[in-house]
Amino acid sequence: MEKQIFYAIGLMSGTSLDGLDICYVKFVKQESNWNFEILSCDTMPYTSYWEQSLKNAIHFSSEELLKLNIDYGFYLGEKTQEFISKNKVTNLDLIASHGHTVFHQPQKKFTLQIGDGRAIRSKTDRTIIYDFRSQDVVFGGNGAPLVPIGDELLFSKFDACLNLGGFSNISLKRDGKRIAFDVCPVNIILNDLASKLGKRFDDNGNLARTGKIDEALLDHLDQLEFYSQIAPKSLGIEWVNENITSLIQNQKTEDLLATFTEHSAIQISKTLNEFEIKNVLITGGGAYNSFLIEKIKAKTRTEIHISEKEIIEYKEALIFAFMGVLRLQNISNVLSSATGSIKDHSSGLIC
Structure with a gap:
């Protein structure tokens, strides 16, 4: 029997560098309709180190960027595990991470959101879904915006x-x-x-x-x-x-x-x-x-x-959690009518 209730955490880091948004959500599917309830949410402000590192990543060398990708993944995992412990989260099907955008050039067929999902998993021991944008860019889309599915x-x-x-x-x-x-x-x-x-x-x-x-x-x-x-x-x-x-x-x-x-x-x-x-x-x-x-x-x-x-502060993190739920079921979570890709598709790497 198809599961109708899902618990997910969404992670979002925006270009304004306000901090890491974490949103824990319960999703309920009733026939073709979805309902949600935000169970807890928090924003982890970036230290000056992380704010400057993420802001300047566009100028990093290849080696520096590769290291930042892993280090930031560990950071995301550590902060998410802190959130899980603080809020006594027990029911959790997945963690969906947007990552932090460094490059976005869909006209050249690439986009990069750093924060390696394997590093997140190493700190949380949970199913991680990440890199939601790259597949859409490969399919000829803008890789954005993705929240329209929500x-x-x-x-x-x-x-x-x-x-x-x-x-x-x-x-x-x-x-x-x-x-x-x-x-x-x-x-x-x-x-x-x-x-x-x-x-x-x-x-x-x-x-x-x-x-x-x-x-x-x-x-x-x-x-x-x-x-x-x-x-x-x-x-x-x-x-x-x-x-x-x-x-x-x-x-x-x-x-x-x-x-x-x-x-x-x-x-x-x-x-x-x-x-x-x-x-x-x-x-x-x-x-x-x-x-x-x-x-x-x-x-x-x-x-x-x-x-x-x-909703004002955590809508994007909420929707990435939702996109993770859809991805876990292999249901389309990216709309071609929004991004311009060749077809609707289910995007995100599962770790």
């Missing part, structure tokens, strides 16, 4: 789901298929700018509120070629370094925060308006940026729903 099966009551993380991405239903794509950078820029003022992030957008929008820079940002491309499409740190980093060097930091917050709001609201989204669920750290949310609301008629704290 939006489709766990959050279908909303017209669209919008994540405001390092990058903003959206998933929505069109002509019976769920499409998804990256919209624009958000916290990967805002957090970096805030750090220049001694802050980890722009709390409530209060720093941006004091700045003045640079209209010339805003116009330049809005005209970037990516925004005129059709979906599916995805962004990575390489794109940011190539297209944005050199533009935001010398101006007053508060003005840059104001300008980029406006830019993000313009691109997000433009997407909501273009697809005539009636209601949207917003998650990710950017959901706490009240200045950004105010600007989005002012530019669209879409009904904005800010989820409860656990």
Whole structure:
């Protein structure tokens, strides 16, 4: 008889380097429907060593990167085992790890999320599922976004789901298929700018509120070629370094925060308006940026729903746990309509 109840832990490390998100979830399958309950969750802040190592990994030599891949796998395993012990987790079918993205160049057929699953297993002695993106890239897809499978099966009551993380991405239903794509950078820029003022992030957008929008820079940002491309499409740190980093060097930091917050709001609201989204669920750290949310609301008629704290902060870790459950059953967990790959498929290496 097919098992109907699954317990899984999802691990997520985003480009904004907030820390390691760990989410322990119970999933229940009832006929074709899935329900979930978050049993416990936590964020393990990165030490300065890990924050700098992950941030600079894109510049590492091959040997340094190979070592970091293993070391980070051991780190993930140790932190997950701490979480298991702290929360007295007994029922657990699998641990699903997104890893941390270092390279993402699907046009060249490669993407790299470090954190070797075998190292995680060595510290936890559990079934590990990892490397969820590579297969999709091999199949001609963007390897992103992957969370639409969770939006489709766990959050279908909303017209669209919008994540405001390092990058903003959206998933929505069109002509019976769920499409998804990256919209624009958000916290990967805002957090970096805030750090220049001694802050980890722009709390409530209060720093941006004091700045003045640079209209010339805003116009330049809005005209970037990516925004005129059709979906599916995805962004990575390489794109940011190539297209944005050199533009935001010398101006007053508060003005840059104001300008980029406006830019993000313009691109997000433009997407909501273009697809005539009636209601949207917003998650990710950017959901706490009240200045950004105010600007989005002012530019669209879409009904904005800010989820409860656990979903805001752990939705991606939750969905990777869910993807692990689907992978364990060899059920498709990546939607070709979202990534552009040749077919829906069940992705992830099982260790």
